Amino acid sequence: MSSGSAIRGSRIGSSPMRPDERSEPAPRREVIYHCSTGHTSRILFAAEASAPETWDCPRCGQPAGLDGQNPPGRLRSEPYKSHLAYVKERRSDEDAAKILEEALAKVRQRRGE
Numbered sequence: 680m681s682s683g684s685a686i687r688g689s690r691i692g693s694s695p696m697r698p699d700e701r702s703e704p705a706p707r708r709e710v711i712y713h714c715s716t717g718h719t720s721r722i723l724f725a726a727e728a729s730a731p732e733t734w735d736c737p738r739c740g741q742p743a744g745l746d747g748q749n750p751p752g753r754l755r756s757e758p759y760k761s762h763l764a765y766v767k768e769r770r771s772d773e774d775a776a777k778i779l780e781e782a783l784a785k786v787r788q789r790r791g792e
């Protein structure tokens with residue numbers, strides 16, 4: 680049975696994929712985020728990267744969190760909306776646009792990190 684072991688040995692040597700690499704999971708992982716609207720978004724991250732605590736919901740743009748029972752948007756959206764409505768009554772649309780722009784800039788800055 681010396682020929683059998685010779686074939687087995689050559690197969691392992693010629694294969695580009697080692698058995699231990701095969702059993703490892705794909706180098707990406709899926710993280711599920713929940714937004715206050717009730718969307719669940721599956722975001723893929725590189726396995727070695729740490730997932731951020733919040734992620735903007737791809738469907739509605741609200742901040743989404745890892746905890747489905749307590750999405751971050753729910754805490755902020757209600758007082759924020761009423762505050763913005765209050766601000767709009769007193770300020771011009773130009774100021775509102777500026778506030779929105781600042782908020783978007785913060786989001787972009789966070790994504791860049």
Ligand SMILES: [Zn+2]
Nearest residue numbers: 714718736739
């Ligand atoms: Zn959403």
